[in-house]
Amino acid sequence: MSVVEGLYYSKDHEWIKVDGNAAYIGITDYAQHALGEVVYVEFPDEGDEFGSGEAFGVIESVKAAADSYMPISGKIIGINDELLEDEPQALNEKPYEAWILKVELSDHQELESLMSAEDYIKLCEEE
Amino acid sequence: MELKKTSLNEAHKKCGGKMVDFFNWELPVEYSGLTNEHVSVREKAGLFDVSHMGEVMVTGKDALNLVDYLVTNAVKTLEENQVMYTFMCNENGGVVDDLLVYKYTDDKVFLVINAANIDKDIKWIKEKSKDFDVELKDISSEMSQIAIQGPKAQEILQKLTDSPLGEIGFFRFCEDTLIAGEKCLVSRTGYTGEDGFEIYMGHEGAPKVWESILEVGGEDIVPAGLGARDTLRFEAGLPLYGNELGDDITPIEAGLGFFVKLDKGDFVGREVLAEQKELGFKKKISGFKLLGKGIARGGYKVLADGKEIGYITTGYQLPGRSESIGLALIDKDYSKLGSEIEIQVRKKVVKAEVISKKFLDKKYKK
Numbered sequence: 435m436s437v438v439e440g441l442y443y444s445k446d447h448e449w450i451k452v453d454g455n456a457a458y459i460g461i462t463d464y465a466q467h468a469l470g471e472v473v474y475v476e477f478p479d480e481g482d483e484f485g486s487g488e489a490f491g492v493i494e495s496v497k498a499a500a501d502s503y504m505p506i507s508g509k510i511i512g513i514n515d516e517l518l519e520d521e522p523q524a525l526n527e528k529p530y531e532a533w534i535l536k537v538e539l540s541d542h543q544e545l546e547s548l549m550s551a552e553d554y555i556k557l558c559e560e561e
Numbered sequence: 562m563e564l565k566k567t568s569l570n571e572a573h574k575k576c577g578g579k580m581v582d583f584f585n586w587e588l589p590v591e592y593s594g595l596t597n598e599h600v601s602v603r604e605k606a607g608l609f610d611v612s613h614m615g616e617v618m619v620t621g622k623d624a625l626n627l628v629d630y631l632v633t634n635a636v637k638t639l640e641e642n643q644v645m646y647t648f649m650c651n652e653n654g655g656v657v658d659d660l661l662v663y664k665y666t667d668d669k670v671f672l673v674i675n676a677a678n679i680d681k682d683i684k685w686i687k688e689k690s691k692d693f694d695v696e697l698k699d700i701s702s703e704m705s706q707i708a709i710q711g712p713k714a715q716e717i718l719q720k721l722t723d724s725p726l727g728e729i730g731f732f733r734f735c736e737d738t739l740i741a742g743e744k745c746l747v748s749r750t751g752y753t754g755e756d757g758f759e760i761y762m763g764h765e766g767a768p769k770v771w772e773s774i775l776e777v778g779g780e781d782i783v784p785a786g787l788g789a790r791d792t793l794r795f796e797a798g799l800p801l802y803g804n805e806l807g808d809d810i811t812p813i814e815a816g817l818g819f820f821v822k823l824d825k826g827d828f829v830g831r832e833v834l835a836e837q838k839e840l841g842f843k844k845k846i847s848g849f850k851l852l853g854k855g856i857a858r859g860g861y862k863v864l865a866d867g868k869e870i871g872y873i874t875t876g877y878q879l880p881g882r883s884e885s886i887g888l889a890l891i892d893k894d895y896s897k898l899g900s901e902i903e904i905q906v907r908k909k910v911v912k913a914e915v916i917s918k919k920f921l922d923k924k925y926k927k
Binding site: 497 | 856858
């Protein structure tokens with residue numbers, strides 16, 4: 435399972451890349467492998483606000499639909515539907531490039547409860 | 562409780578199979594990926610371990626008579642070495658199981674039943690056999706079964722035997738056929754809508770047959786798991802017990818009345834089925850496609866005119882198709898082709914249209 439240094443990780447196997455007051459959110463290599471081939475992504479609308487832990491959408495593989503949860507709270511300021519509507523399998527092929535949401539952070543302190551790449555690797559090994 | 566393992570368990574792990582619990586059996590849901598396996602079967606060939614299926618040998622003077630009484634199809638018209646698909650129904654016409662009937666002779670009939678229903682079926686058959694001069698043997702735990710399916714199936718399998726496979730016709734079988742030196746029963750049957758064979762053998766021979774097929778098949782064949790097995794049969798419009806069939810769904814409601822031959826004489830469930838064929842019935846398994854974004858999944862509700870009219874039995878986003886399609890058990894009033902219906906896809910209601918269940922042109926060698 436690959437990880438990328440410098441990103442934050444959630445226990446639900448998402449990566450978070452901070453960019454000033456915003457963050458990009460995607461799924462990890464571990465997640466895409468567990469899901470199998472992704473065939474559909476259901477996005478929230480831009481402008482929607484979510485608390486940490488709330489379900490924001492769904493990622494569907496051929497076999498099943500899996501709810502996706504916000505690793506942090508924030509307002510949706512971007513969705514990567516341009517890539518993922520036509521090529522949902524990009525989540526399998528390049529999980530760390532194919533971001534799903536761009537979020538305006540409501541609370542930077544939440545980042546402290548996320549994991550580093552090293553801690554995330556340990557979590558995966560235990561699962 | 563530990564999961565049951567087929568004789569090919571090690572082989573699956575060697576092939577990189579993702580193992581799952583399937584009705585207490587440890588089986589691969591996929592190896593190289595669902596899409597790749599599905600497409601391989603349609604374009605070249607795929608290899609399936611179906612050893613979990615159940616097998617019952619019915620012998621004795623009344624063997625064929627008993628089976629004829631148990632099932633809806635006209636098994637007495639079977640020739641020796643011929644196979645028929647049929648249903649065992651209960652007194653309400655609901656389906657106890659769907660199965661294949663292999664006729665050796667009038668006194669020797671072989672039944673192949675669903676893994677999930679083995680115990681139920683054996684009990685049912687035993688109960689119904691009281692007045693028949695027969696011997697029943699559950700040989701499920703003695704047999705392994707491998708299916709090779711796809712346009713290249715025969716070409717590949719022929720490399721492993723001198724028996725002329727071209728002479729095994731559609732829904733015919735040949736026993737004592739040597740495949741890779743192992744004695745097998747081979748039938749031209751399958752669950753994918755493609756040409757292909759189902760091969761039955763004892764456990765000791767199965768790993769050799771499996772590995773030999775993969776070896777001689779090379780790039781033309783891939784091992785395929787339960788995931789692809791379901792998308793393939795769904796695309797071919799074939800029912801799955803537990804989805805399109807159940808003890809509260811009759812073959813008529815499932816749109817499979819072709820396999821119910823009322824004229825053949827008495828059989829369990831005949832009365833209700835005759836009534837349905839004559840007077841009509843209330844619900845029907847219908848094909849549909851989504852007209853909006855989303856994927857139709859089994860269990861989702863079907864709506865029309867502001868009310869619930871049924872539910873999806875199987876739904877998928879299939880490889881190579883842009884719209885999600887499915888099968889649903891709905892109020893018959895809405896089952897006409899072109900009818901507008903709606904599907905509750907989680908929080909959204911998506912428009913859909915009733916279409917023919919013939920999603921695919923089957924490539925049987927008849």
